[in-house]
Amino acid sequence: MSGVVSMSTDPAPETGSGTPAGAAAPGRVAVIVPAAGKGERLGPGAPKALRELGGLPLLVHAVRTLVAARSVDLVVVAAPPDPQGVAEVQRLLADLPGDTRVVAGGTSRQESVALALAALPADCDVVLVHDAARALTPVEVIGAVVAAVRGGAGAVIPVLPVTDTVKAVDGDLVTATVDRSTLRAVQTPQGFTRDILAKAHAAADPAAPATDDAGLVEALGLPVRTVPGHAEAFKITTPFDLVLAEAVLRRRR
Ligand SMILES: Nc1ccn([C@@H]2O[C@H](COP(=O)(O)OP(=O)(O)OP(=O)(O)O)[C@@H](O)[C@H]2O)c(=O)n1
Numbered sequence: 066m067s068g069v070v071s072m073s074t075d076p077a078p079e080t081g082s083g084t085p086a087g088a089a090a091p092g093r094v095a096v097i098v099p100a101a102g103k104g105e106r107l108g109p110g111a112p113k114a115l116r117e118l119g120g121l122p123l124l125v126h127a128v129r130t131l132v133a134a135r136s137v138d139l140v141v142v143a144a145p146p147d148p149q150g151v152a153e154v155q156r157l158l159a160d161l162p163g164d165t166r167v168v169a170g171g172t173s174r175q176e177s178v179a180l181a182l183a184a185l186p187a188d189c190d191v192v193l194v195h196d197a198a199r200a201l202t203p204v205e206v207i208g209a210v211v212a213a214v215r216g217g218a219g220a221v222i223p224v225l226p227v228t229d230t231v232k233a234v235d236g237d238l239v240t241a242t243v244d245r246s247t248l249r250a251v252q253t254p255q256g257f258t259r260d261i262l263a264k265a266h267a268a269a270d271p272a273a274p275a276t277d278d279a280g281l282v283e284a285l286g287l288p289v290r291t292v293p294g295h296a297e298a299f300k301i302t303t304p305f306d307l308v309l310a311e312a313v314l315r316r317r318r
């Protein structure tokens with residue numbers, strides 16, 4: 066497929082040993098990893114997904130966990146779109162086990178996800194979308210999202226309660242205190258049936274990209290379910306997040 070680099074050969078579609086006679090076997094689970102962002106809030110340097118945490122790029126941490134997850138069959142990374150970015154991601158993934166592929170990403174996260182979605186093999190029926198920037202997400206979160214989609218939810222997101230008091234403001238003036246009991250901080254991986262994610266992206270406006278994929282599903286009026294997220298699935302956005310991530314990694318080792 067043009068623009069797609071396969072890092073291993075296609076495995077035969079899983080037959081699913083528990084499939085009842087006559088029933089269609091489930092398809093494969095693919096994870097799209099948008100990794101094409103610049104990381105402007107992290108400060109000057111290489112694209113964020115290629116910056117190091119404990120001696121390895123953030124992307125490698127994220128993909129290593131994904132390929133180790135029993136529920137995941139295929140990982141497609143949207144790389145920084147310049148030729149060096151794509152080549153570097155290909156090189157990094159070549160050292161990892163599992164079925165991994167690379168596409169060139171886009172100018173927004175939404176576009177990067179759409180480009181990877183267009184490159185998925187036909188036998189994937191569940192698709193997760195997972196930020197490279199959430200490099201330390203525990204494998205349990207990935208399993209919980211896949212299980213919820215396989216259990217019948219069309220769209221699933223991991224969430225955490227909001228722990229700060231939240232205010233609405235107009236400039237520097239507080240206009241309201243928001244009821245945080247109904248608010249959740251949203252993480253990735255977000256999981257979808259392939260049909261729903263494809264419909265959501267087909268209806269999306271490239272000129273006003275959504276910050277997450279579940280937002281596109283909400284815009285279709287379809288339900289989005291939640292599962293518990295994890296504190297260590299935080300997004301590495303600022304230099305302080307990188308310090309925090311180094312501490313989490315040291316504690317794990
Ligand atoms: N054009 C883009 C922009 C973002 N992303 C990815 O989307 C994820 C979440 O985005 P964020 O953390 O905001 O990353 P950046 O866009 O790189 O950060 P910044 O806004 O600070 O530049 C990251 O894994 C990032 O690489 C992407 O694939 N393509």
Ligand SMILES: C[C@](O)(CO)[C@H](O)COP(=O)(O)O
Pocket residue numbers: 174196251252253276277278300
């Ligand atoms: C998808 C996401 O990680 C959910 O919290 C988040 O919206 C991406 O953040 P961005 O800074 O808008 O890229």
